[in-house]
Amino acid sequence: MEEVIHLPEEGRFEIRIGEHVAELLYYVKEGNIVFTHTGVPRPLEGQGIGSRLVRAGLEYARQEGYRVVPLCSFVDAYIRRHPEYQDLRHTP
Incomplete structure (x- = not known):
């Protein structure tokens, strides 16, 4: 299984x-990590790759103490389906 690579200088996780x-894009602002886009090429869809990227991003957020702002609808849906990450969600 291909590993998730974190490229913090580019604000992305990729496989x-x-x-x-496949990529998960983000930026950090004021103690929040803002996930803006999850992209999985069509030939890779349906293999759980997007979920692996989001899980890696959320684990990074937890490790660094960031609150999560899920602008990306895929990230938002993932958090709603996985209660173990609800505590990371930024509440304004």
Whole structure:
């Protein structure tokens, strides 16, 4: 299984499979990590790759003490389906 690579200088997590790259994009602002986009190339869809990226991003947020702002609808839905990450959600 391909590993999730964290590229903090680019604000992204990625998984590379062959010529395809799946990504989770983010930026950090005022103690929050803002997840803006999850992208999985069509040939990789339905394999749980987006979920692996989001899980890695949320674990990073927990480790660093960030509150999560899920602008990306996929990240928002993931948090709603996984109660173990509800405590990370930023509440204004």
